[in-house]
């Protein structure tokens with residue numbers, strides 16, 4: 001990675017003007033900011049662009065700009081063969097394109113780059129880009145190769161990795177991410193503590209942490225605010241203090257220990273293994289230079305703030321916050337986060353309103369223009385998770401999008417064991433109706449032409465039937 005990063009840094013230094021293109025999610029926004037800050041510190045003129053996705057059309061638009069130099073972050077690897085005639089750098093962690101450049105050989109690193117287009121991706125050097133290094137970390141390594149003074153950008157490197165859930169499986173960042181974390185600690189921009197890993201430690205009333213806990217869900221507590229309040233009262237822990245609702249960070253060490261051991265015990269009693277119960281606690285990444293009690297002080301909350309910006313096409317707002325704006329852009333970001341939470345609640349009301357219908361093997365709802373395409377997947381996941389619909393059928397959700405109809409499909413892990421693969425279903429059904437899509441076995445998405453929903457559902461229903469029978 002270091003050699004690739006140095007090569008990329010050399011390429012960047014030769015540029016007069018750089019167009020930075022980044023994905024509009026937390027990892028993308030932090031990656032783009034890292035690139036932008038590093039360029040600015042070098043005195044290189046640049047422009048920042050955020051993309052919802054990099055597809056053929058976006059590639060054409062980028063080429064039409066005829067950029068002198070490009071820096072792609074959190075996207076680009078999957079379409080490298082289409083970008084190889086550009087000049088610049090890609091820092092990405094998605095699987096590299098299986099199409100090699102003309103005359104290339106898949107096993108040869110040199111075929112994933114050209115003398116003028118340096119491709120930095122952990123997968124190219126045997127590091128797992130899904131869990132061991134994010135794009136923010138990859139971009140950070142290039143920034144560090146550009147200048148040691150960029151070590152303060154390691155905090156954003158960690159926020160991006162947490163945003164991509166790279167700390168989820170083991171309760172801590174692992175692999176090459178450790179180097180980013182270590183740099184962050186050494187330069188005083190990151191602090192690692194062991195604590196409860198639930199979302200909202202710094203900003204939410206403490207009972208809400210339990211109410212919204214889903215990974216794993218807490219027996220008798222998740223989704224039940226009243227039960228969560230009683231839980232604290234029974235332990236003799238005050239819910240309110242001088243400043244109003246007490247947050248997790250307001251609790252005494254002793255109180256925290258009591259809560260954690262109670263939660264662990266209830267998980268074990270419910271039949272969860274020790275490994276699952278242990279996942280409640282782990283490493284938490286703090287940004288000590290930010291104000292405590294704000295969403296910026298905890299990497300997970302910071303990433304969620306950026307996520308809200310991205311979902312409402314406000315990558316620029318998130319970018320300004322990452323660059324240190326604590327005025328107008330920060331206020332806007334907080335507003336977007338609030339709006340995002342409200343929109344999710346409204347979306348669930350819309351689902352209630354339009355109703356979920358069933359075919360033979362799948363169920364579905366259509367949000368029309370009342371659910372945003374960027375949120376319909378979350379809505380589908382929450383409807384499924386709420387237990388109010390059939391658990392033995394995948395749920396397909398539609399919403400109107402700018403370039404067609406967005407489809408999101410979600411299924412329980414149990415169906416995965418029975419042979420379900422939504423990535424294949426969604427990709428093939430979409431292709432048959434003239435759309436494009438893919439994803440993961442239990443969570444997939446596509447965009448299809450308006451009016452093809454019924455045909456899409458019919459095909460998907462048949463395919464799921466076959467998969468679950470096998």
Ligand SMILES: [Mn+2]
Pocket residue numbers: 027028074093134135164
């Ligand atoms: Mn990413």
